[in-house]
Amino acid sequence: MRRALVLILAAGLLGTGATAVDAKPHKKSPRLHAFRSCTNLLGYAQRNGLRVIRATPVRIGPVAPPPAPLEGGGEDGGSGGGGGGPVAGPQPVAAPAPSPGERPSTTNVQEAGVDEPDWVKAAGTTLYVAQQGRLRTLDTRADRPRQLDSIELPGHSHELLVHGGRALVIATLGFGPVYAAQVPGVAPSEWLGRTRLLEVDVSDHERLKVLRTLDVEGSYLSARLTGATARVIVRTEPRGLAMPDFDPSTSAGELRRDWRRSVRRTRTRAWLPSAVLRDRRKGTRRRRALVRCRQVRRTQAFSGLGTLTVLTIDMERGLPAVDADSLMADGDTVYASENRLYVASQRWLAPGASRAEILDEAATGLHAFSTEKAGQTGYLGSGEVPGYLLNQWSLSEHSGTLRAATTSMPPRNSGARGESAVRTLQERDGRLVQVGEVAGLGKGERIYAVRYIGDTAFVVTFRQVDPLYTLDLSDPAKPRKVGELKVPGYSAYLHPVGDGLLLGVGQDATADGRRTGVQLSLFDVSDLAAPVRLDQYAVGAESYTEVEDDHRAFLWWAPERLAVLPVVRYDFSDGSSDFGGSIALRVDRAGGIAEAGSIPHPAIDDFDLYAYDRAVVVGSRLLLLSNAGVLSTFLASPGPGQFVRYPNG
Numbered sequence: 001m002r003r004a005l006v007l008i009l010a011a012g013l014l015g016t017g018a019t020a021v022d023a024k025p026h027k028k029s030p031r032l033h034a035f036r037s038c039t040n041l042l043g044y045a046q047r048n049g050l051r052v053i054r055a056t057p058v059r060i061g062p063v064a065p066p067p068a069p070l071e072g073g074g075e076d077g078g079s080g081g082g083g084g085g086p087v088a089g090p091q092p093v094a095a096p097a098p099s100p101g102e103r104p105s106t107t108n109v110q111e112a113g114v115d116e117p118d119w120v121k122a123a124g125t126t127l128y129v130a131q132q133g134r135l136r137t138l139d140t141r142a143d144r145p146r147q148l149d150s151i152e153l154p155g156h157s158h159e160l161l162v163h164g165g166r167a168l169v170i171a172t173l174g175f176g177p178v179y180a181a182q183v184p185g186v187a188p189s190e191w192l193g194r195t196r197l198l199e200v201d202v203s204d205h206e207r208l209k210v211l212r213t214l215d216v217e218g219s220y221l222s223a224r225l226t227g228a229t230a231r232v233i234v235r236t237e238p239r240g241l242a243m244p245d246f247d248p249s250t251s252a253g254e255l256r257r258d259w260r261r262s263v264r265r266t267r268t269r270a271w272l273p274s275a276v277l278r279d280r281r282k283g284t285r286r287r288r289a290l291v292r293c294r295q296v297r298r299t300q301a302f303s304g305l306g307t308l309t310v311l312t313i314d315m316e317r318g319l320p321a322v323d324a325d326s327l328m329a330d331g332d333t334v335y336a337s338e339n340r341l342y343v344a345s346q347r348w349l350a351p352g353a354s355r356a357e358i359l360d361e362a363a364t365g366l367h368a369f370s371t372e373k374a375g376q377t378g379y380l381g382s383g384e385v386p387g388y389l390l391n392q393w394s395l396s397e398h399s400g401t402l403r404a405a406t407t408s409m410p411p412r413n414s415g416a417r418g419e420s421a422v423r424t425l426q427e428r429d430g431r432l433v434q435v436g437e438v439a440g441l442g443k444g445e446r447i448y449a450v451r452y453i454g455d456t457a458f459v460v461t462f463r464q465v466d467p468l469y470t471l472d473l474s475d476p477a478k479p480r481k482v483g484e485l486k487v488p489g490y491s492a493y494l495h496p497v498g499d500g501l502l503l504g505v506g507q508d509a510t511a512d513g514r515r516t517g518v519q520l521s522l523f524d525v526s527d528l529a530a531p532v533r534l535d536q537y538a539v540g541a542e543s544y545t546e547v548e549d550d551h552r553a554f555l556w557w558a559p560e561r562l563a564v565l566p567v568v569r570y571d572f573s574d575g576s577s578d579f580g581g582s583i584a585l586r587v588d589r590a591g592g593i594a595e596a597g598s599i600p601h602p603a604i605d606d607f608d609l610y611a612y613d614r615a616v617v618v619g620s621r622l623l624l625l626s627n628a629g630v631l632s633t634f635l636a637s638p639g640p641g642q643f644v645r646y647p648n649g
Contacts (some may be wrong), residue, residue, distance in 0.1 A: 002260060032327070032382065032430075033300060037294035040267045045271040048302050049241050053256060105617040108554050110392060113338050115171060115225040118161035118552050120614045120625055126205050127616065128167060130158035132646055135169060138204040138617045144642045147632050148206045150649060154196055161225045163315035165203030168222055168230055171196045173360065179588070184345065193219025195234050196440060197311075200319040212319040215276040216290070218309065222334035222392075224341065228376050230313040231341060235331050238305045240270035268293060273307050277320050297326070297379070302310075308343065308370060312377045325377045327367040335395035339453050341369040341377065342402065344389055364389055364406055366432050375547075383432025384547050386424050396452035401426055401476040405411040405459055417444040417537040420461055424476040429523040436477045440471055448506065451494035456528060462490035463513055470528040481527040489519055495556055495563075497587055500526025501534075501565060505547045505554065508538055513598050516595060517543040518567060520585065522593050534590030537585065540577065543569035546613055555615040556643075560635060566611035580609030582624050584638040597638030604628050 099542040105123035109115060119130045122537065126148070127138040135158070136150040155171035162168075173194040195216045201209040212230040218234035225231075243259055250258075273290045290309055308331040324348045345365040364387065368380040387406030394405040402425045405632030409418035416469050421439040425432040441447075442461025449460040455474040461467050466630035468491070470483040488511070491504025501524060508519040518539035524532045539545070546553040547565045555564040571577040581600040585593050601610040612624035612631065624631045 025075065025370070032297035032379065034295070034297050035293055041270045041293045041296055042266070044298070045240060045305060045345040046237070046263055046482055049238070049266075049305055050260055050556070051302070053259055053263065053282045058334060072420050081380065089316065093104060094456050094563050100587050104619075105555060105557060105615075106589075107614070108552050108556070110335070110551070111337050113226065114336050115161060115551065117223045118288070118614070119159055119226075120161045120616065121160060121380060122618060123162060123202075124155075124618050127618075127623065127625075127630070128160060128162060128202065129625065129630070129646070130160050130169060131625075133158075134646070134649075135160070135167070135200065135208065136646065137202070138207065139205075140560075140621060140623055140632065141630060145623070145632055145644050147647055150647070151200070151208045151210065153198070154462055157220075159223070161315070163225065163228055163230070165201060165358040166315050166318060167202045168223075168232075168313065168315065169198040169200055170223060170232065171198065172220055173215070177447075193237075195232075195236075197221040197232065197313075197319060203588070212280065212282055213278045213317045215278075216309075216311070217273045217275065218307070219322060221308075221331050221343075224334070224336040226336070226338060226371055228315045229371070230315055231336075231371065231377060232311045232313065233331060233334055233343060234273075234309050234311065236273035236307045236309065238271050238307075240266040241305055271305065271307075272296070273309060273322070283442050288320065290374050290556050291326070297380070308345075310341065310343070310377050312375060313457050314375045322375050323627060325369060325379055327379065327382065331596075333392055333395070335392045335397075338372065339372045340380075340397050340402075341371050342395055342397070343367045343369075344395065346388055349514065355567055363387070364404070366395075366402065366404065367428065367434055368402070371472070381427055381430040382431050383425050385425070385434065387421070388552065391396070391445045393450045393452075393554055394447070396457070398452065398454065398473075401473075402432060402477075403449055403452060403457065405450045405457070407442075409446070418446065419443050420445070420447045420459065422457055422471055422473070422479060424473065424478065424479055436475075436479050438471055438479045438481050442467055449492050449494050449504070451496070451502070453496055456525075457495055458525065460491045460494070460506075461507075466490040468504075468523065468531055470525060484529040485523070485533065487521065487533050489515070491521060493551055493554060497522075497556060497561070498558065499589055499629070500524060501587070501589060503556075503587055505545060505565060505606075507548070508536075517541045517569070520563075522587060524589070534589070537593040537595070539583070540566055540569050540579075541621065542572060544566060546611065550613075553613050557617050557635070559577065559585055562586050562613040562635070562638075564624075566613050568609050570609070578609060580611050582612040582615060582638075586621070597633075599624060599626075599631065599633060599638055599640060601626055602643050603632075 045087040080595040092365050096495055107116055107118045121128045125141045129136045134150045135153055137148040139146045139148055153171055155173040160169045171197050173613050183462040197214040198210055199212045201211055218235050218236035223232040223235040275290055276287050278285045281300040309324055309326045313321050331343045335342045363384050365384050367382045370378045370380050385404050385406055387408035396403045404424045407420045420441040421437055424435050426435050445461035448462045451458045457471040457473055459469045461648050464587050466487050466489050468485045472482050475481045489507050489509040491506040493505045495503045497503045505523040507515040509515050521533050522535040524534050545565050553566050564582055567583050569579040584597040586596045587593050612626050614625040616623040620635055622633050622635045628635040629645040631641050631643040
C-alpha cells in the first residue's frame with residue numbers, strides 16, 4: 001500500500017533566515033500528528049496562514065508573473081542524433097582499457113554504499129556528464145575523450161544518479177517569485193521552485209533516450225541512492241499563501257486585507273504539492289497529487305506552511321515514485337546512512353532579530369526515516385538539538401546512534417561566548433532522544449569541519465587558530481573529548497587517508513585570523529590523545545578550492561596515495577602567478593604532502609580562471625572535468641594532457 005507522510009512547514013516563507021511565528025526551541029522532542037481529514041488540514045492551513053500574514057511586514061513592489069504551470073511545455077530532451085561523432089582534431093591514440101574487474105573511481109561520498117548525486121558519473125570507460133545544458137556520454141579510452149551521444153536537458157543545476165542502464169537526472173526548472181509582501185531575509189528565488197526528474201535509458205551509450213519525466217512543485221534539496229532505490233527530497237511552498245494581484249495604488253492595508261481574503265477562499269489543493277508525469281514512449285501525460293490529506297502529518301507546535309517530501313524511486317522500474325514521505329519541519333540538510341535517512345531543519349526567530357540572537361535561540365529539528373527496505377521509506381521519529389548544523393558532515397549514524405555536531409552562539413554584548421557540542425541521540429517510541437553530549441568545544445568559535453570515523457569524531461572550530469578536537473563516541477551515553485591540537489588557519493574538509501592519517505583541506509591564516517590561502521594539513525590521529533600535524537602544503541596567497549564547500553570536488557585514490565583537488569589562485573599584483581586548474585599530491589606518512597603534478601586549465605575567455613571541479617580515475621588515466629571540457633592525463637604522472645571542449649550538440 002502506497003504510504004506518504006507530508007509535513008506542513010515553512011520551507012521558503014519560514015525557512016532559512018525567515019520569519020517564524022513560533023520562535024523559541026521547544027522543550028519536548030517534536031512528534032508528528034496526522035490530519036484527520038481534508039477539512040481538518042484546510043482549517044489548520046488557513047488559520048496559520050493568517051498568522052503568517054499578521055507576522056509579515058508588507059512591502060509594496062512589482063509582482064513577477066507566476067511560473068509556468070506544471071502541465072505546460074519545456075523541453076524534456078530527446079535522442080541526440082548526430083552528437084556521437086569524434087571531436088574535431090587528430091584521431092585519438094588508443095590507450096589500454098581497464099583490466100577486467102578494474103573499476104573507475106566513484107563520487108566522493110560521506111558513507112560507503114550510499115551514493116550521492118553529482119554532475120559526473122563513471123561506468124567502466126564511459127563518463128556521464130551533465131554540463132552546459134546537456135547530458136553527454138564520453139568514451140575515455142583514448143588520449144582524447146570522445147563524445148558518444150548527448151541529449152538536451154531542461155532548466156539548470158543538473159545532477160544525476162545512475163543504476164544499471166538507467167540514469168535519473170534532476171533539473172531545476174526555475175523559480176517564480178510571486179509575492180509582493182516579502183519575508184525579511186528570504187531571497188525571492190527560494191520561494192516557488194520547480195524540479196524535473198528525467199528517467200533516461202543509458203543502456204546504449206550511443207543512443208540516449210528520455211523515457212519518462214516527473215515535474216514536481218518544489219525546490220530540489222538533495223538525493224541519495226542505496227542499491228536500486230533513489231530518494232529525492234524536495235520542498236514545496238504553499239500556493240495558498242501567494243500574494244493576490246494588486247493595483248500599484250493599493251495601500252499596504254488594502255493589500256493585507258486582500259491577502260487574508262485570498263487565504264480564506266483557498267481549497268485543499270492549494271496547500272499540497274502535485275506533480276505531472278509524462279511517458280514519452282506512450283505519449284501520455286497525467287497530473288497526480290504527491291500526498292493525500294490523511295497522509296499529511298504536522299508537529300504539535302506550528303512550524304510553517306510548506307511541504308517537505310521524500311520521493312522514493314525504484315531505479316529498475318523508473319518513474320513515477322513508488323512511495324512519498326515527508327516531515328513537519330523545514331528541510332535544510334540531508335544525511336543518509338545505509339539504513340536511515342535524516343532531514344534536519346532550522347527554526348528561527350520573529351522579525352527584527354539580529355543574526356546573533358537567531359543563532360542563540362535556534363534549534364535544529366532532526367527527522368529520521370527508515371530506508372532498510374528497498375523501494376520503501378518510512379518515518380520513524382523526530383528530535384531536536386540546540387544550535388545549528390554546518391552541513392551534512394555534522395551528522396552521522398553508527399550502530400543505532402545518531403551523532404549531531406552543532407554550534408550555538410549567544411547574543412552580541414551578552415558577555416557570553418559561543419561554543420560547539422556533539423550530541424548522541426537514539427530512537428525511542430517515535431522520538432529521537434538525546435542520550436549523551438560533549439559540550440564546550442571551541443569557546444568563542446564555530447565549527448568549520450566534522451568527520452566521523454566509526455566510534456571516533458574529529459571536529460574543527462576556528463576564529464583565529466584551528467583547534468582540531470578528537471572525540472571518543474564508543475559509549476553513546478558518555479561521549480568524551482580525548483585530545484586537542486591548535487594550528488594556524490582551519491580545515492574545511494577532512495578526509496581519512498589510512499595509516500592513522502587525516503588530510504585537512506582549508507585555509508591558512510595569520511595570528512589574528514586573516515585567511516591567507518589554501519592549505520592542506522596532514523594529521524597523525526593514530527593516538528587520539530595526542531594528535532600531531534605531520535606536514536603542511538600551501539597553495540599560495542589569494543587561492544581557493546571548491547573542496548571547502550563541496551566534498552565531491554575532492555578525489556582520493558588510495559592505490560596511488562594521490563589526492564586531487566581544484567584550485568584557483570589570483571595574483572593581484574601583475575597576474576604572473578595566476579593559476580586555474582587542479583593540483584595532484586602524493587600523501588603518506590614518510591613523505592608527507594608532495595606535489596605530483598600541477599595541471600592548468602586552458603584559457604577559455606579573457607575574464608576568468610577555470611578550475612577542474614571534478615577528477616575521475618579510469619584505468620591508468622586521470623580525467624579532469626570542468627564546466628567547459630575534459631582533460632585526460634596519466635595517473636602515474638599527472639600533468640598537461642589532451643583537453644577537449646564539450647561539443648555544442
